[in-house]
Amino acid sequence: MSQRPALFVAIILAAAVVLAALPLVLPPFYVRVGQLMIYSAGLAVAWTILGGFAGYASFGNAAFIGVGAFTAGLVEERFASLPTPLLLPLGLVVGGFACAVLSAAVAYPILRLRGTFFAIAMLGVCHVCAELNNNLDVLQGSLGLNFPSITPAGWDPATFFYELYLVAGVIVFLIAWQIQRSRFGAGLLSIREDEDTARMLGVPTERYKRIAFVVSAVLTGLLGVIYAHSLGYITTDSVYRDDTNLNLIVYSLLGGLGTLFGPVIGAFMLVFITQVVLARLLDFHLFATGLLLVVLVLAAPGGVLGFVKSWRLKRRYAARVPAE
Amino acid sequence: MSAPILRVEALSKRFRGLLAISDVSFAVEPGSITSVIGPNGAGKSTLFNLVTGYLAPTAGTVSFKERTITGLATNRIAELGVSRAFQIARPFRDLSVAENVRIGALFGKAGARDVAATTREALALAGMTHLADEPASVLTVGQLRHLEVARAIATRADLLLADEPCAGLNPTETAAMIDVLRRIRASGVTVVLVEHDMPSVMEVSDRVLVLDAGRLIADGAPAEVSKNPQVIAAYLGTPD
Numbered sequence: 001m002s003q004r005p006a007l008f009v010a011i012i013l014a015a016a017v018v019l020a021a022l023p024l025v026l027p028p029f030y031v032r033v034g035q036l037m038i039y040s041a042g043l044a045v046a047w048t049i050l051g052g053f054a055g056y057a058s059f060g061n062a063a064f065i066g067v068g069a070f071t072a073g074l075v076e077e078r079f080a081s082l083p084t085p086l087l088l089p090l091g092l093v094v095g096g097f098a099c100a101v102l103s104a105a106v107a108y109p110i111l112r113l114r115g116t117f118f119a120i121a122m123l124g125v126c127h128v129c130a131e132l133n134n135n136l137d138v139l140q141g142s143l144g145l146n147f148p149s150i151t152p153a154g155w156d157p158a159t160f161f162y163e164l165y166l167v168a169g170v171i172v173f174l175i176a177w178q179i180q181r182s183r184f185g186a187g188l189l190s191i192r193e194d195e196d197t198a199r200m201l202g203v204p205t206e207r208y209k210r211i212a213f214v215v216s217a218v219l220t221g222l223l224g225v226i227y228a229h230s231l232g233y234i235t236t237d238s239v240y241r242d243d244t245n246l247n248l249i250v251y252s253l254l255g256g257l258g259t260l261f262g263p264v265i266g267a268f269m270l271v272f273i274t275q276v277v278l279a280r281l282l283d284f285h286l287f288a289t290g291l292l293l294v295v296l297v298l299a300a301p302g303g304v305l306g307f308v309k310s311w312r313l314k315r316r317y318a319a320r321v322p323a324e
Numbered sequence: 325m326s327a328p329i330l331r332v333e334a335l336s337k338r339f340r341g342l343l344a345i346s347d348v349s350f351a352v353e354p355g356s357i358t359s360v361i362g363p364n365g366a367g368k369s370t371l372f373n374l375v376t377g378y379l380a381p382t383a384g385t386v387s388f389k390e391r392t393i394t395g396l397a398t399n400r401i402a403e404l405g406v407s408r409a410f411q412i413a414r415p416f417r418d419l420s421v422a423e424n425v426r427i428g429a430l431f432g433k434a435g436a437r438d439v440a441a442t443t444r445e446a447l448a449l450a451g452m453t454h455l456a457d458e459p460a461s462v463l464t465v466g467q468l469r470h471l472e473v474a475r476a477i478a479t480r481a482d483l484l485l486a487d488e489p490c491a492g493l494n495p496t497e498t499a500a501m502i503d504v505l506r507r508i509r510a511s512g513v514t515v516v517l518v519e520h521d522m523p524s525v526m527e528v529s530d531r532v533l534v535l536d537a538g539r540l541i542a543d544g545a546p547a548e549v550s551k552n553p554q555v556i557a558a559y560l561g562t563p564d
Binding site for chain 1: 376378397398399402403407408410414416417418419426427428430431432433434459475476479
């Protein structure tokens with residue numbers, strides 16, 4: 001796979017084309033489920049650039065969804081006279097930029113914390129941003145913020161946002177893939193495995209962590225900008241969500257922490273289970289999701305991909321024993 | 325005599341009340357194997373931590389190739405060409421042996437490199453080629469030590485600090501490790517060892533430094549040092 005990058009890209013793009021064609025045949029309900037699946041997978045992959053590759057699990061990435069969304073909304077409101085097709089690009093640029101500034105500013109102190117301390121500090125960052133957003137009137141967090149409709153004439157909004165998430169998701173995925181196979185990615189991997197040893201081998205650990213953090217934050221923010229447009233109206237509560245913070249970790253745990261496909265598999269699985277399989281069991285749904293997570297984590301602590309890998313290893317060693 | 329590759333001048337390190345390293349000075353010739361010995365707690369590992377930048381000294385300087393490296397970050401010192409193999413092996417457990425070594429080849433000393441070739445050569449030098457695809461998590465203690473050395477060498481370091489590479493190894497494994505250290509020296513890398521295993525120290529070292537309670541009490545050829553009464557006293561204690 002890593003030896004044949006052109007083939008890999010071709011497969012990913014082919015899969016994307018298949019996904020892009022699905023709204024033609026799917027009933028509207030499933031188009032909305034698909035939207036949520038792809039959006040969640042995109043967020044999960046952006047999360048994994050720092051959380052999975054470098055082992056710095058953030059419990060507060062919704063901060064960047066919120067900051068990206070509100071920055072985009074406030075700026076687009078000022079430039080409401082611009083032609084509609086320019087609004088989303090403008091929002092993406094300013095939203096992404098705001099996330100870059102915020103993440104670069106908090107990176108230095110916060111990335112000195114390891115493990116659980118980093119995770120909880122990020123939760124703090126998320127809550128501080130949400131509180132500021134809610135309480136500073138100029139940011140309109142409690143009042144709410146309207147987003148212009150950007151759906152082109154003749155498009156169904158659900159299908160339009162489905163395709164938009166798909167394009168963004170594929171871009172995020174390919175960026176993460178390029179990072180994973182680069183020298184930078186190898187450095188992040190060594191940080192996850194043993195940060196002190198990595199530094200001793202010459203890995204510029206502080207710089208690498210900061211870059212991964214900013215990239216992860218900006219990609220999360222860009223998806224947040226699209227999300228806000230798809231909602232049409234946001235308040236602080238609709239973007240700075242703790243269930244998002246939690247789910248981003250759960251997706252990777254389910255699919256395989258530290259892998260590229262794990263977060264995608266995890267996000268698809270969990271969204272499908274909660275939105276489709278358990279949709280009719282509203283009261284039961286959180287309980288069932290929790291139970292499922294406990295069972296999965298106990299039975300397959302490495303997630304789906306970890307389970308496949310350990311099964312392969314076992315077969316490899318089992319095949320070797322009789323030969324000796 | 326060529327310029328020393330490593331020079332330590334009046335180095336001291338104090339941990340609150342404890343003077344772990346006290347006014348230590350020495351210089352290491354390029355292309356040699358130098359061993360640092362001393363009883364437990366003499367300050368050997370602290371000395372390595374000071375040279376690699378893991379700890380900052382209380383006083384004194386460390387220079388590498390005539391350049392002061394005191395106060396530089398560990399990864400900067402590695403980029404200049406200093407590497408270290410830990411006593412308690414710290415492999416990247418989720419990676420294979422070759423992937424571990426490749427990290428060293430990808431980073432380490434600054435400058436152009438052929439990552440695949442460097443990885444291969446380091447594996448061969450440490451005698452680990454046959455284990456290249458094994459996960460690091462299944463290796464024995466002896467194999468892990470070799471992996472530490474292979475990964476350190478893959479950084480293309482000019483100076484390798486090896487912290488007790490033979491500790492806990494059986495005689496066969498110890499002989500294999502000594503063989504690897506000799507090959508490393510032959511490839512032009514300067515080696516500084518911390519070692520407890522006296523026969524291996526005497527066999528492999530060009531020079532021996534003896535630390536006791538943070539002070540350098542002897543410095544010379546192995547045969548000389550082993551006859552030094554102060555050294556014997558430090559190891560065996562003095563009769564009252």
